[in-house]
Amino acid sequence: MSTWPIHPLRGGVHPAEQKTLSNQTPIQNAPLAQQLIVPLLQHLGSAAEACVQVGDYVLKGQLIADSNSFISAPVHAPSSGTISSIGPQPYPHASGQPLEAIVIDTDGLEQWCPLEPITDFYAADAAQLLSKIRQAGISGLGGAGFPTVVKLSPNAEQPIKTLIINGTECEPYITADDRLMREKASQLMLGIDILVHILQPEHVLIAIEDNKPEAIASVRQALNNRSYQVVVIPTIYPSGGERQLIQILTGQEVPSAQLPAQLGILCQNVGTVVAVHDAIIEGKPLISRITTLTGQALQKPMNVECLIGTPVIELLTFAGLQHEQLNRLIVGGPMMGFTLTSLAAPVIKTTNCLLAATAAELPAPPVAMPCIRCGDCAQVCPANLLPQQLHFYALGDDHAQLQAHxxxxxxxxxxxxxxxxxxxxLVQYYRAAKADMREQAQKLAKAEHAKERFEFRQERLRLEAERKEAERKARAERLARSKAEQAKKAAQANNATEHAPAGTSDDDIKRLKIAASMAQVALRKAEKQLEIHGTDALKEQVEQLKTNAAHAQQALAAATSSASTAPATDKPAKPEPSAAEQALKKAKIDVAMKRAALRKAERSEADAATLAALQAELSQAEQSLAQLNQSSASA
Ligand code: SF4
Ligand code: SF4
Incomplete structure (x- = not known):
C-alpha cells in the first residue's frame, strides 16, 4: 500500500465511466495506411521545418522536419516510402483549419533508418540524454503536448525535488495509459530511471487512480526494489490535470502564472516516459503512439499502437466503425475533447483518444438557458475560479476582468x-475569450515591437548624424590648419624674396606672383570657413592669413619696381631679315593665299572659267616661289 500522504482535490466531478469499452483487450497494432499525413506542428510551440522534398524516398524513423526554435520538436517519417506532397492537409483541431503536413506514400516495407541507442544511459551525462530526447521529437503524450526536452531543462537554480509520473487518466472514456501501464511497465520503469538520472530528484511518485487495479499491480511489480512510490489516488475528474495532481500529491498550489518547476516539481505522463525509454534504449524517435478507439459507434473498441499520420478514418474502420451510428466524433475525451469535422485528419502526437459516439451516447446538449447564479460551477471548479463570473465577463468581452479573475x-x-x-x-466561452485575448496580446506585442524598432532606428539615425557632423567639423579644422600652414610657408618664401638684392629676375617675379595669388586664395577659403563655423581658431587663422597675404603682395610690388629700375640685361638683339628672306617669305604667303582661294572656289562650285583663272594664278605664284628658293639655295 502507498504510504505517501495525499490531499483531497478541490472541486471535481464524477462523470459516468466508460473505460471498460476499450480496456478489455490488449493493445493492437493498427494496419499501415497507404498514405501517412504528418503535420509539421503537433504540439505547443512553433512548427518544425520540412527538410525533405516531394519525390524523396524516406526510411522509417528518418528526420523529415527539424525544429528551429526552443519550443518545438523535430518530426520523423513514421514509415518508409516516398514524399508525395508537402502542403496544407486536414488537421485534428477544434478550428477545423488545415495545416502544413508532409504526406508519405508508404511502400509497405517498413525499412528503418540506422538507429543509435544509448543502452548504457548511466554512462551518459544529462546533456547527452536531453539532446537525444530532443532529437527524438518527443512532446507530452498526455495533454497539450509540450516539447519534453523543454520541461526536462528547468532552471539550474531550482533543481527538481519531486518527479511525478502521471498515470491518472481521469477522462471517463480514455484507457490508453491504463493499457500502457499494464503492458509496458518495464519500459516505463527504465524510462523513469532515465529521467531520474537526468534530474536527480529526491522523490519519484507514480500517481494512478484507483479505478485501474491491473495497471497499479503491473507497475508495482515492475518496481523491482526501486524506491519510487506508487501513489494510488481516488478516482475523481480532473485529478489528472498537472496542477491538480500536484495539489493532490504535495498539497502545494502552483501559483497563477508560475510553472511547477518553479516549486521544484516536474510532471510527466506515463506515455511520454515510455517514449523517452524508446528514444534512449532503442534509439527510436517518436513515430507512433497508443490511442484509444472507443464509443458505441465502433464494433470493436480497443487501444491501438498507431503510426503518427495515420488518417482517423483508417483507424475507425479498423475498429469496425458503423457509419450510420456515428453522431459525433470527438478527439480526446467527452470532457476536454473537441469535435473532429474531417475523418481524413491524421493522428498526431497528442491524439490520445478517438471517441465515435452515437446520438444516444452523447446527446446534443439542451438549449442553453440564462445563468441562475446557483453557484454549482464554482463548487466543482478544481482551479478555484468563479466560472459564472468568467462567463459574465466573457459575454461582455471584459478582458480586464477576465484577467483579474x-x-x-x-x-x-x-x-x-x-x-x-x-x-x-461555459468552456466554449472561455476558449473563445482566451483566443481573443491571446490575439490582442499578440497584436499589442507586435505594435510594441514595431514602436521599439522605430525608436531604435530614430536613435541610430541621430547618433549617425552627430557622428557625421563631428567628423565634418574635424575635417574642416584640419583643412583650415593645413591651408594656414601652406600660407605661412608661402609668406616665408615671400619674405625671403623681399630681401633679395635689387635687379630681381623675371622668374623671381613669376614666383612672387604665384605666392601672392596663393596667399589670397588661402585667405578667401579661410574667410569662407569662418563664415560657416565662426570658431575662434578660424578667426585667428584668418588674421594670420591676411598678414601673410599683405606680406606676399608687398614682396611682389617691391620685386616689380626693382625689376623696372634695374639695368637692361644683355640679351642678344634679334637680327633683321634680309631682302631675299623677306621676298621668299612673301612668295610663300602668296602661294598659300592663292591655294586657299582655289580651294574655296572649288568648294563653292564656281564656274570653270573662274577655276581656270585661279589655277593659273596659283601656278604662277608657285613658279615665282620655286625661282626664289633656287636663287636662295645658290646664294
Ligand atoms: S453558470 Fe454556474 S451559476 Fe450559472 S447556472 Fe450555470 S452553474 Fe449555476
Ligand atoms: S472554470 Fe475552467 S477550470 Fe474551472 S471548472 Fe470550468 S473549465 Fe474547469
Missing part, C-alpha cells in the same frame, strides 16, 4: 459546464 488558470476541464443546470457551454 484568472481566466488563464482555467484548465478547460469542463467540470463547470458538466454541472451547470442551465446547460451553458
Amino acid at each position: 484568472h481566466l488563464f488558470d482555467c484548465i478547460e476541464c469542463g467540470a463547470c459546464a458538466y454541472v451547470c443546470p442551465s446547460s451553458i457551454p
